[in-house]
Amino acid sequence: MNWQRVFTITRKDIKEVASTGQIIAPMVIIPLVLIGIIPAIAIVSLRFSETGTISLLKAIEKLPPTLMQQLAGYTGNQKAIYFITVYILASFFLIIPIMVSTLISANSFAGEKERKTLEGILYTPITDLELITGKVLASFIPAMAISLLSFFVYSVVVNALAYPVFMTIYFPTFNWWILMLWLVPTVSFLVISLVVLISAKVRGYQEANSIAGAIVLPIVLVTIGQVTGVMYLSAKIILLTGLLFLVADALLLRFITKSFHRDRLIVYIR
Amino acid sequence: MKNIAIEACHISKSFGNIAALDDISFSIQKGDVFGLLGPNGAGKTTAVRLLNGLIKPTEIETISILGLDLQKNIQDIRQRVGVLTDTNLYERLSAIDNLLIFGMLYGLSHKESSQRAEHLLEQFELSDRASSKVETFSKGMKQKLSIARALISDPEIVYLDEPTAGLDPEASHELLQYIIKVSSDSSKTFFITSHRLEEMESICDTVAILDRGRIKAFGSPHDLVNQVFKDHWVTVTLGNGTRLNISLLKLELSFVQDIEQSNNEVKIKVDDRASIPKLIRYLGKLDTDIYSIAEDVPNLQDAYLAIVKEK
Structure with missing residues (x-):
């Protein structure tokens, strides 16, 4: 793998x-709304509305005992805010990178095909794996940068x-x-790899975006639901879940490279 | 084999039932400027894509580029060739960025790419617009930049698909002069597809005429013209109302094979080019108003049209 070529594609x-x-x-x-406005409204309303806190505490009581143990020792208001900010809003941090990366990755191959710029790259010595990795990283790096920045802003x-x-920093x-x-x-x-795969198979950006939305959205919803649940669990299980995703990442990248055919891409460049 | 840059043997490519290339074979010497000529849809771009491994042939005996088998050495070959096809530049990026990207994709360092890019921008008179976004360029400027992009890695073979399309006559002339200069100064091989036959005739060492996927003729432009036009014609322009005595001409000049007279113009076919001076001497002695006598010299365009129109 020639990383200069990979990062040239990424930078470009x-x-x-x-x-x-x-x-x-x-x-x-999107990140501004998800990590700034929504959490601020949630915390402020819980701080000043007793009814909101009471109804949330009723919901917390129905949660598994392990979670209840983690919340032991907090006051009612603390429990409500902690529950919202630590467990419920965690899923936003999956929405942010996925939304950001889908916008970029849908554009990757499909956008180039639409603007008739891809063929020039296909004549260079770049390998399929380098090209795909460069494209995936071009979505992954901004998505992660925005996520980590959002994480910092959210924490503040x-x-x-x-x-x-709380009278302390708890997050x-x-x-x-x-x-x-x-x-x-x-x-x-x-998710990025999946959208890049779609982008390579379709003719234009709009098509890539629509198909990506239709395929990725259900996966995102299921994953978000699972993540909210995973946050209740131990660090070990979260690490293991991540490991499973890592294996899936490697397998998908391998599949994309194997199914990538320059001549089929050219069929769409007419 | 050492001096052959491109060799293709029995290559066919079909898209469904349509044969884009039908059993074509040719070879191009290193350092030559080769022109692939043909009407729209003849298969020229398909040939360029195929010779660069971008599409796979339906049938193949061999494609050898710089002595290497294309299918087995595609990465090595791509490193040594530069290609311009009907592709766009990155419009939202600057001219220098467009060149740097490609330099680095060809494995040049950032410094090497910068130096080479600056040199090419200067050569194509785009230095003052190096930092401008390509979307602000005229069509001609974009075309020049695309050609510079194909040359960024200093390739041994340069494929240029319709390189003068969109260029004004002056820019076309400059580009062609550049190709002639580069090909004579270095051992670069140029593979050019074009409709502009006059231009191709002036710069190509060898041309091939491709029509409906088949190579109809191959050789130097001069040879090609001679292959098609074996007859020698002379056109004589007469004064208004003046006519030549055709019967007498045929009787007195045994080398005259045919005569076509229309208004004040007479076309005379002679058996050999060497007979033309004899004809001129004869006509000079006649008491007739003759304004001009000219040999009909067919060019590549005439040969091309004759070949392409041939069913």
């Missing part, structure tokens, strides 16, 4: 995306707004570190 794709307002705007707005927002309730928890540094990257890589 990121530069192109950075010059497109249509893609940049949702990449800024949560701790700042909840400080009067991020250990499981959150594992979520952000292990599970989010492996899940995102899988």
